[in-house]
Amino acid sequence: MERYQLFIGGKFCDAVDGETRFTYNPATEEPIAEVPVGKKEDARRAIECARKAFDSGIWSNMSVRDRAKILYKVIERLKEKEQELATLEAMDAGATIRKTSMMDIPVGIEHFRLLVELAEKIPTYEPLPWIDFPYVSWNFVNREPIGVCAGIIPWNFPFMMTVWKVAPALVMGNTVVLKPASDTPLTALEFAKCAAEAGLPDGVLNVVIGSGSEVGEELCTNPMVDKVALTGSTETGRKVMKLCADTIKKVTLELGGKSPTIILEDADLDVAVDGALFGTFFHAGQVCESGTRCFVPSSIYDKFMEKMLERVKHIKVGDPLDYETTMGPVVSLAQYKTVTGYIELGKQEGARLLCGGKRPDGFEKGYFIEPTIFDNVSNQMRIAQEEIFGPVLAVIRYDDVDEAVRMANDSIYGLGGAVFSKDIPKAIEIAKRIRTGTVWINDYHLINALAPFGGYKQSGVGRELGPHGLLEYTQIKHIHVDLVMDRSKKFWYDYIFND
Numbered sequence: 001m002e003r004y005q006l007f008i009g010g011k012f013c014d015a016v017d018g019e020t021r022f023t024y025n026p027a028t029e030e031p032i033a034e035v036p037v038g039k040k041e042d043a044r045r046a047i048e049c050a051r052k053a054f055d056s057g058i059w060s061n062m063s064v065r066d067r068a069k070i071l072y073k074v075i076e077r078l079k080e081k082e083q084e085l086a087t088l089e090a091m092d093a094g095a096t097i098r099k100t101s102m103m104d105i106p107v108g109i110e111h112f113r114l115l116v117e118l119a120e121k122i123p124t125y126e127p128l129p130w131i132d133f134p135y136v137s138w139n140f141v142n143r144e145p146i147g148v149c150a151g152i153i154p155w156n157f158p159f160m161m162t163v164w165k166v167a168p169a170l171v172m173g174n175t176v177v178l179k180p181a182s183d184t185p186l187t188a189l190e191f192a193k194c195a196a197e198a199g200l201p202d203g204v205l206n207v208v209i210g211s212g213s214e215v216g217e218e219l220c221t222n223p224m225v226d227k228v229a230l231t232g233s234t235e236t237g238r239k240v241m242k243l244c245a246d247t248i249k250k251v252t253l254e255l256g257g258k259s260p261t262i263i264l265e266d267a268d269l270d271v272a273v274d275g276a277l278f279g280t281f282f283h284a285g286q287v288c289e290s291g292t293r294c295f296v297p298s299s300i301y302d303k304f305m306e307k308m309l310e311r312v313k314h315i316k317v318g319d320p321l322d323y324e325t326t327m328g329p330v331v332s333l334a335q336y337k338t339v340t341g342y343i344e345l346g347k348q349e350g351a352r353l354l355c356g357g358k359r360p361d362g363f364e365k366g367y368f369i370e371p372t373i374f375d376n377v378s379n380q381m382r383i384a385q386e387e388i389f390g391p392v393l394a395v396i397r398y399d400d401v402d403e404a405v406r407m408a409n410d411s412i413y414g415l416g417g418a419v420f421s422k423d424i425p426k427a428i429e430i431a432k433r434i435r436t437g438t439v440w441i442n443d444y445h446l447i448n449a450l451a452p453f454g455g456y457k458q459s460g461v462g463r464e465l466g467p468h469g470l471l472e473y474t475q476i477k478h479i480h481v482d483l484v485m486d487r488s489k490k491f492w493y494d495y496i497f498n499d
Contacts, residue, residue: 010202
């Protein structure tokens with residue numbers, strides 16, 4: 001069993017008090033690695049190293065091109081370890097090896113590359129209109145790094161979330177302290193190894209494992225941290241905003257969701273049914289923008305549901321390391337209890353359980369839950385309003401599109417959503433009416449590194465990815481150059497003089 005350490009100031013080290021814990025494979029419930037448990041003091045050490053590295057200018061004063069050269073070396077090192085990372089991610093997070101080897105790791109590395117390339121195209125100098133009152137002046141905006149950035153990431157996509165927090169912060173010239181989720185820290189620590197091997201300067205990236213009440217709180221309240229970026233639950237986002245308020249940190253939050261999938265009457269049923277199932281059961285429903293509310297018109301409801309209940313049988317639950325498996329377990333016992341608790345709640349609320357709802361036959365160990373579908377669901381039921389974060393789909397019948405859009409928007413969340421229709425102009429118009437950050441048309445879950453991702457309402461603040469996400473890691477400085485060198489013409493100076 002491998003023993004990992006924290007990564008602080010360019011070196012791997014134990015937690016200050018020496019405490020460790022095991023991480024467990026959610027498919028077997030067996031330990032797979034021993035990791036340190038960081039505390040506030042460890043977080044402070046990491047923050048101090050990041051602050052020192054930033055203030056020294058060793059990274060922040062580099063040109064974007066020179067930073068990119070080093071980051072491309074990190075990318076190459078990650079590519080060399082791609083299969084190793086895929087296996088580790090599957091064991092640590094319960095993701096299927098099919099997904100980690102075809103999506104999580106290679107797509108995460110590709111996101112890294114695209115973000116670095118994009119950053120090289122973003123000018124640090126932005127001209128403003130020339131001003132001729134009271135006299136001519138030249139004005140422009142200079143974009144500069146923010147400083148020390150804390151990244152707090154969840155357990156569902158450990159490697160991808162590491163990339164999303166670290167890559168944009170680093171390429172824009174910041175230094176980083178990353179807090180991975182305690183349940184799934186391994187690929188984040190392997191990422192740090194690759195960064196060190198590629199020559200990233202000491203202190204530019206730091207990784208500290210620990211609880212939210214210890215490490216997370218220190219990152220949010222320490223005055224040496226300039227920005228906090230969180231991906232997590234809406235409840236955690238509220239706490240982070242409050243903790244950051246006293247020091248007025250810049251905050252970006254990518255939070256929970258209860259995303260709607262709207263099926264139109266003219267939808268291609270093969271695409272729509274598989275798309276709706278993919279939107280919910282990808283990674284056992286442990287995706288923040290999962291389409292866990294499916295709105296189906298009454299006119300095609302029976303036909304749609306018949307096909308859906310047939311297709312869901314083709315989702316194979318099993319060992320994540322088996323390439324034939326298409327859905328693994330949820331991440332932990334706590335999450336298993338949460339999801340199964342919601343399934344029981346759905347029954348109590350009067351929804352009809354059509355399939356799933358229990359542990360699959362033959363699985364005595366592991367946190368496995370069958371793909372679960374409810375119908376006869378009211379949009380006001382808790383299973384339709386609250387984020388379950390598991391393989392549970394609520395199907396809701398509607399009679400007209402306006403009703404579907406109204407119910408889709410009747411939620412505190414607004415992260416993702418989808419519309420399935422052969423009439424693309426109509427689907428686009430409906431997409432514009434849904435109050436959510438991303439809408440897929442005839443698809444789901446495809447997140448583009450060059451496009452912004454984030455939420456409306458209580459699904460978040462700010463954006464990740466694309467130019468919008470990169471600019472979240474910059475400060476805007478206005479520089480005014482007065483071109484009037486004659487003191488006698490600077491009459492505004494006379495506001496304070498009486499010569």
